[in-house]
Amino acid sequence: MPTRRLPLRGALLAWLAILALAFLNGGLRELVLVPRLGLPAALVLSGLLLCACILAVALACVPHLGPLDRTRWLGMGLLWLLLTLVFEFSFGRLVQGRSWPELFAAYRFRDGNLWPAVLVFTLFAPLLAARLRGGGRSAR
Secondary structure, three states: OOOOOOOHHHHHHHHHHHHHHHHHHHHHHHHHHHHHHOHHHHHHHHHHHHHHHHHHHHHHHHHHHOOOOHHHHHHHHHHHHHHHHHHHHHHHHHHOOOOHHHHHHOOOOOOOOOHHHHHHHHHHHHHHHHHHHOOHHHHO
16 A cells, blocks of 8 residues: 655644644633742643643544554654744744744743643654554554
């Protein structure tokens, strides 16, 4: 059976869903979690919630994307990771006017910040979802 190409449209739509959930997660963190739990606990919980959201999106999209091999699932994760990084740095610089040191500060494990781990999770989430779904070729 020939290897299917990565369904780019589906991967992009899934990433847009992740982006929307990330915005909601950030709002929840800033408006509810930080005032109630303090910054370190709020950052940890927010990071874990975002990983759960990313996995939920990946689990939802696996059946719609068909059987893909390990390389394609990792390719989707890499696409999601690259889109996230481009968005983070573009939005931070162009919209929020943040400096480079401010932007890079988010990539350190400090005060409960799990953002670097969330990025690694993003890379592997499609493959993990395919394996959890037991999608035959998609799980290899």
